[in-house]
Amino acid sequence: MIVPMMKYDFVLHYDRYEDFLERLRELGLVDITTTGWEPSEDDRQLLVQIEQHRQAARRFEELTARKEFVPGEPFATGKEAFERYREAAREIESLTARIARARKEADELAVWGAFNPDKLARLEEAGVELRFFSAYDKDFGDRVAGWRESYLIEEIASRDGVTYFVAVVPPGTDVAIDAQEMRRPEATRDDKRREAESLEKELEEWNRQLARCAASQDAIAEHEASLRERLRFRQVHSSGRAEADGSLVLLEGWATRETADRVDAMLEEYPDLFYLKSDPTPDDDTPVLLKNNRFARLFELIGGFYSLPRYGTMDLTPYFGPFYMIFFGFCLGDGGYGLIFVLAGLLMRWKGGPKLRQAAGLTVWCGAATVLFGLLTGSFFGVQLAGLPLFAQFREYFLSSEKLFNLAIALGLIQILFGMALKVTIISRQFGFRYALSTIGWMIVIVSTLAAMFLPDLGIRQFSMGSAAYLACLGAGLFMMLFLNSPGKNPLANFGAGLWNTYNDVTGLMSDVLSYIRLFAIGLSGGVLALVFNDLALGLSPDIPVVGLLVTIIILLIGHGINLFMSSLGSFVHPMRLTFVEFYKNAGFEGSQRPFEPFRHNKHNDRTQKLN
Numbered sequence: 001m002i003v004p005m006m007k008y009d010f011v012l013h014y015d016r017y018e019d020f021l022e023r024l025r026e027l028g029l030v031d032i033t034t035t036g037w038e039p040s041e042d043d044r045q046l047l048v049q050i051e052q053h054r055q056a057a058r059r060f061e062e063l064t065a066r067k068e069f070v071p072g073e074p075f076a077t078g079k080e081a082f083e084r085y086r087e088a089a090r091e092i093e094s095l096t097a098r099i100a101r102a103r104k105e106a107d108e109l110a111v112w113g114a115f116n117p118d119k120l121a122r123l124e125e126a127g128v129e130l131r132f133f134s135a136y137d138k139d140f141g142d143r144v145a146g147w148r149e150s151y152l153i154e155e156i157a158s159r160d161g162v163t164y165f166v167a168v169v170p171p172g173t174d175v176a177i178d179a180q181e182m183r184r185p186e187a188t189r190d191d192k193r194r195e196a197e198s199l200e201k202e203l204e205e206w207n208r209q210l211a212r213c214a215a216s217q218d219a220i221a222e223h224e225a226s227l228r229e230r231l232r233f234r235q236v237h238s239s240g241r242a243e244a245d246g247s248l249v250l251l252e253g254w255a256t257r258e259t260a261d262r263v264d265a266m267l268e269e270y271p272d273l274f275y276l277k278s279d280p281t282p283d284d285d286t287p288v289l290l291k292n293n294r295f296a297r298l299f300e301l302i303g304g305f306y307s308l309p310r311y312g313t314m315d316l317t318p319y320f321g322p323f324y325m326i327f328f329g330f331c332l333g334d335g336g337y338g339l340i341f342v343l344a345g346l347l348m349r350w351k352g353g354p355k356l357r358q359a360a361g362l363t364v365w366c367g368a369a370t371v372l373f374g375l376l377t378g379s380f381f382g383v384q385l386a387g388l389p390l391f392a393q394f395r396e397y398f399l400s401s402e403k404l405f406n407l408a409i410a411l412g413l414i415q416i417l418f419g420m421a422l423k424v425t426i427i428s429r430q431f432g433f434r435y436a437l438s439t440i441g442w443m444i445v446i447v448s449t450l451a452a453m454f455l456p457d458l459g460i461r462q463f464s465m466g467s468a469a470y471l472a473c474l475g476a477g478l479f480m481m482l483f484l485n486s487p488g489k490n491p492l493a494n495f496g497a498g499l500w501n502t503y504n505d506v507t508g509l510m511s512d513v514l515s516y517i518r519l520f521a522i523g524l525s526g527g528v529l530a531l532v533f534n535d536l537a538l539g540l541s542p543d544i545p546v547v548g549l550l551v552t553i554i555i556l557l558i559g560h561g562i563n564l565f566m567s568s569l570g571s572f573v574h575p576m577r578l579t580f581v582e583f584y585k586n587a588g589f590e591g592s593q594r595p596f597e598p599f600r601h602n603k604h605n606d607r608t609q610k611l612n
C-alpha cells in the first residue's frame with residue numbers, strides 16, 4: 001500500500017533557518033521538497049568526492065577479494081584514509097604506466113645488445129657518429145652491398161624478420177640509406193630493466209599504502225556518509241524560498257500521517273514558526289512510501305526497476321508479486337533448477353546479512369515456484385520423470401506441451417482481466433465510479449465471450465455464442481464501451497471516441513495476450529536444452545568406467561551451468577516485461593520518480609524508523 005502523507009508549509013525567520021533545519025534532521029521524519037535544486041560549484045565538488053568514495057569502495061572490494069591481500073594498519077580517520085587513497089591511486093596508476101613503458105623500451109633496446117651510451121657520445125665528439133637503422137631481412141640482404149660502398153655498415157641483430165644495423169658516418173652527414181632510421185638509444189636494456197625494478201619497489205610501497213586504505217574502508221564509508229549529509233543539508237537549505245526582502249523563508253515538507261503527531265509536537269515547541277498542515281492534492285508532487293506485508297515487500301525490489309506508483313493511485317506490488325513468482329517458475333520450469341534457487345536463497349539469507357535478505361527471500365519464493373512447475377511438467381535437471389518407472393503411475397498428471405501453451409494463454413488472460421479490475425478500482429477512487437464504466441464494459445465483453453466459447457464444452461449450453469444471455473451481455477458491454485467512455489460529453493462524441501478506443505484496445509489486447517506465449521516458449525527451450533545436455537553427457541562419455549563417469553559429470557556440470565544461467569536470465573527479465581508492459585498498462589498504472597526520503601542523519605537510516 002501507499003502510505004498516506006501530510007503536507008506542511010513552513011514560514012520562519014531567516015535567522016532561525018539553519019537551526020530549524022537541524023531540528024528537522026534530528027527528528028528525521030520530514031521529507032523536504034527540493035525540486036528545482038541547482039547545485040553550486042561547491043555542491044558539484046561534493047558530488048565528485050562522493051563518486052570518488054564509491055570508486056574507492058569498488059576498488060577495495062576487488063582488492064580484498066584477492067588471496068594474496070594482506071591488510072595494513074588502518075588510518076586514524078576516514079578523511080586521512082581517503083586522502084591517502086587518492087594519492088596512492090594516482091601514484092599507482094602513474095607507476096604502472098611507467099613500469100610498462102620501461103619494460104617495453106627494454107625489450108626494444110635488447111636488439112642493440114650491451115653498449116655504453118657515454119662512449120657513443122665521446123665517439124661523436126671525436127668525429128665518428130653511429131646512425132641506427134632497421135630494415136626487413138630481404139631488403140637488407142638486397143641492398144647492404146650498395147650501402148657498404150658508401151658507408152661502414154655493421155649488422156647488430158635480426159629479430160622477427162627485421163635486421164637492425166648501424167652505419168658509421170661523419171657527424172652531421174646526410175645519409176642516403178633507404179631504411180627506417182631509429183633514434184639513437186640513450187640507455188641500454190639493462191638500464192631500463194633496472195629502472196623498471198626500481199619503479200616496482202616504489203609501486204610495492206604504494207600498494208602497501210593502498211592496503212592500509214582498504215583496512216580503513218569502514219572509516220572511509222563513514223566519511224562518505226558525512227559528505228552525503230553535508231550535500232543533503234545544502235540541498236535542503238537552498239530549497240527554501242526567501243520572502244519579505246530575505247527576512248522570511250518558506251519551505252515545503254511532507255510527513256507520513258502516522259508520524260504527523262510527532263512532527264506537530266516538535267513544531268509547536270519551536271519558537272517563531274508558522275506552519276500549515278493539509279492533505280495532499282492531485283497537483284502536488286507528493287513523495288511516495290510503500291508499506292507492504294513481508295511477502296509483498298520482497299517484490300518491491302522488482303517494482304523498483306520500473307517506477308514507484310504515483311501518490312493517490314494504487315500500489316500494485318501485492319498484486320503483481322504472485323504473478324511474477326508464477327511466471328518465473330513457468331519460464332525456468334525445472335524442479336532441479338528450482339531446488340538450486342531455493343538453496344541459493346537460503347545460503348544468501350544465512351551468509352548475506354540484512355542487505356541481501358530481500359533478494360534472498362525473493363530467490364527462495366521464485367525457486368519454490370520453479371520446483372512446483374517442475375513437478376507439474378515432470379522435469380528434474382532435464383530428466384523426464386514420466387519416463388521413469390517410479391513415476392509411471394503419475395504420467396497422466398504431468399502437463400504436456402499443448403497444456404502448457406494453453407496455460408500460458410490462460411494466465412495471460414487472468415492477469416489482464418485482473419489488471420482491468422484494479423483499473424476500475426483506481427479510477428473509481430480518483431474520479432468516481434461512472435468514469436470506470438467503459439473499462440467495466442470491456443471486462444463484460446471479454447468475460448462473456450470467453451464464457452460463450454468454453455461453457456458449452458462443459459455442458460452449459462444456455463450461454464453460447466448465439467444465446468440471448470450472451471447477446472445481452474455483449475450488447476451491455478458494447479454500450480458501456482461506446483457511449484459511457486467520457487461521462488458528461490456529447491453522446492456522438494462519446495461514440496466516435498469509443499470506436500477509436502475500441503480499435504486500439506482490440507489490437508492492443510490481442511498483442512498483450514499473445515505476449516504471454518513467451519512463458520511457454522522460454523520454458524520449453526530451457527527444458528529442451530537440459531535434455532540435450534543430458535544426451536550429450538551420456539553419448540560422449542567413453543566406455544572406460546572411471547573416465548566415462550568423470551566425462552559425464554563434467555559435461556553435465558558445464559551444460560546445465562550454461563543452461564541454468566541463460567534460463568535464469570530469461571526467467572528474470574521476461575516476467576518483468578509482462579508485468580511492466582501488459583499488466584501495468586491494463587491496470588492503468590501511473591508512475592512517480594519521487595520516493596519519500598526524510599531529512600535525517602545517517603544513524604536514522606533503517607526501515608523501522610522510516611515507517612514509525
